[in-house]
Amino acid sequence: MRMLGLALGMLPIASVLYANDASAWAWGLLLFNGLAWPHVAWWLARRSRDPRGTEFRNLVLDSAAGGAWVAVMQFNLLPSALLLTMLTVDKIGVAGWRFLARTGPAQVAACLVVWALSGFPPVRLESSMANIVASLPFMFIYPLALSMVTHALGQRVWRQNRQLERLNRIDVLTGLPNRRHWDEVADSELARYLRSRRPAVVMLIDVDNFKEVNDAHGHGTGDEVLRCVARVLRSSVREIDTPARYGGDEFAVLLAEADVRGARTVAERIRTRFLEERGEAAAAEHCTLSIGLAEADRLLVDADDWVRRADAAMYRAKAGGRDRIDVADSPWIAAAPQESRAP
Numbered sequence: 507m508r509m510l511g512l513a514l515g516m517l518p519i520a521s522v523l524y525a526n527d528a529s530a531w532a533w534g535l536l537l538f539n540g541l542a543w544p545h546v547a548w549w550l551a552r553r554s555r556d557p558r559g560t561e562f563r564n565l566v567l568d569s570a571a572g573g574a575w576v577a578v579m580q581f582n583l584l585p586s587a588l589l590l591t592m593l594t595v596d597k598i599g600v601a602g603w604r605f606l607a608r609t610g611p612a613q614v615a616a617c618l619v620v621w622a623l624s625g626f627p628p629v630r631l632e633s634s635m636a637n638i639v640a641s642l643p644f645m646f647i648y649p650l651a652l653s654m655v656t657h658a659l660g661q662r663v664w665r666q667n668r669q670l671e672r673l674n675r676i677d678v679l680t681g682l683p684n685r686r687h688w689d690e691v692a693d694s695e696l697a698r699y700l701r702s703r704r705p706a707v708v709m710l711i712d713v714d715n716f717k718e719v720n721d722a723h724g725h726g727t728g729d730e731v732l733r734c735v736a737r738v739l740r741s742s743v744r745e746i747d748t749p750a751r752y753g754g755d756e757f758a759v760l761l762a763e764a765d766v767r768g769a770r771t772v773a774e775r776i777r778t779r780f781l782e783e784r785g786e787a788a789a790a791e792h793c794t795l796s797i798g799l800a801e802a803d804r805l806l807v808d809a810d811d812w813v814r815r816a817d818a819a820m821y822r823a824k825a826g827g828r829d830r831i832d833v834a835d836s837p838w839i840a841a842a843p844q845e846s847r848a849p
């Protein structure tokens with residue numbers, strides 16, 4: 507952007523220098539500032555140990571040069587205003603309003619010094635047609651390029667944010683949604699149930715004897731077992747269900763539009779598929795799945811309550827000998843004598 511801005515900015519300045527019959531010095535400096543300085547600035551920033559700090563210093567120098575050219579042009583109105591506007595837009599775009607507090611004084615000082623060194627020539631505000639025409643490319647092309655770059659940067663930031671948000675919700679090892687994402691799904695599924703009374707089931711799955719696999723065959727094999735569970739879950743549930751890694755060797759599935767009978771069938775499918783696919787190490791350590799199910803009902807306080815019930819069922823499955831499925835007692839049954847309506 508500096509190369510483009512300075513190259514285009516040369517045109518209105520050159521038109522004023524030409525009209526004012528400027529010295530060879532002024533022309534030399536203009537050529538250096540317009541064509542060589544962008545490369546020098548880039549090289550300085552690249553080889554610096556603090557590229558950001560160096561680039562900020564370069565921007566201050568850009569502003570000072572702008573102020574100096576305004577004095578050289580004897581304040582010719584259109585080219586001066588254009589130059590100052592573009593420099594200001596640039597600074598705000600790069601570092602915000604506060605950066606102007608650094609570049610502004612440099613700009614004014616350079617302008618006054620150059621004006622004084624040239625013997626305070628008279629101010630000539632009037633811009634000729636040649637000055638106006640020479641200003642047009644800078645006036646149109648530079649803001650256009652700047653807005654395209656800003657837009658492209660905005661898009662990149664937006665894409666990266668989305669990517670980050672996705673990564674924040676995915677478990678890296680298994681590729682399944684993580685607990686954070688699953689908890690949100692459970693919240694909204696419970697809200698949906700309370701609104702519409704369409705059934706839903708939380709399934710919690712714990713890998714039995716998983717520690718033995720880790721201890722006997724190493725963490726790499728343990729990781730492979732967890733990936734196997736993830737594969738089995740993905741292939742056993744429907745699109746509308748949400749399987750997730752809940753943490754460690756625990757997995758959760760939210761079965762939408764399913765009652766406990768349907769959920770039991772799915773759980774049985776998961777349990778047996780895992781036995782078929784678990785691999786030799788897991789089989790050697792009797793690595794199986796204990797599964798707890800809890801159906802939504804209107805006595806649930808919140809999603810945590812729902813998960814707690816599935817968890818209790820899952821621990822009963824473990825206590826009952828592992829490699830089995832257990833279903834949470836509905837508190838509805840206990841509450842039935844006081845309540846008159848089924849959930």
Ligand SMILES: Nc1nc2c(ncn2[C@@H]2O[C@H](COP(=O)(O)OP(=O)(O)OP(=O)(O)O)[C@@H](O)[C@H]2O)c(=O)[nH]1
Nearest residue numbers: 712713714715716717718720725726728729754755
């Ligand atoms: N390989 C691997 N191990 C993990 C990971 N996360 C947790 N673990 C291990 O998983 C084990 C879980 O232990 P437990 O659930 O208490 O042990 P368990 O052998 O499954 O016991 P039961 O559930 O009672 O059958 C611990 O040894 C953790 O270190 C992981 O990402 N990869």
